[in-house]
Amino acid sequence: EVQLVESGGGVARPGGSLRLSCAASGFTFEDYGMSWVRQAPGKGLEWVSRINWNGRSTTYADSVKGRFTISRDNAGNSLYLQMNSLRAEDTALYHCARCSTTSCYNWFDPWGQGTLVTVSS
């Protein structure tokens, strides 16, 4: 069974940092690009970042560019999101999602259940 399990969420102060992880299983991790998508409480989905299969190509939404860094460890079947200079508006449930191909320009399937990040003083 293909499975994605996020961890690392919690409460952070404005200006603080958090590192999210996503453990993948049930498929050949290095065959797929991966993405992070977030959902603020009671709001819609917002795409955050994507990374291609070998980690050499990454893209970010304008809202997080320069503050967040996506990375992956293919040997460990894991995806990461380093979040720095956190703001209140970064408060959301963060989902990792598998992309359709080695790059990430199409659909997402499946999605993890998400890990909650709360930025508050």
Add this chain to the structure above:
Amino acid sequence: QSALTQPASVSGSPGQSITISCTGTSSDVGGYNYVSWYQQHPGKAPKLMIYEVNNRPSGVSNRFSGSKSGNTASLTISGLQSEDEADYYCSSYTSSSTLVFGGGTKLTVL
């Protein structure tokens, strides 16, 4: 990176058909056939329902269909069932090499 435009809510009675629109620009929806649709029930992860405008993943009911005309994509659900009540989101690739979602549509089955 403006969100794609979806109606906030739609509703229909069991057995009826409904259509949810997703309007973008020539830089996203209109420029690529990389439009997908997701269903999200409360407290659950999104589920892929349609990919590449009009393709259904294995296991998704054929009551769900997608289409596109110009800068607007659409999701149609026929033979509405109570279990279809959920939030629906469209997504598209963009000319900036990013991805963008619609604001979401809440479907109510009356």
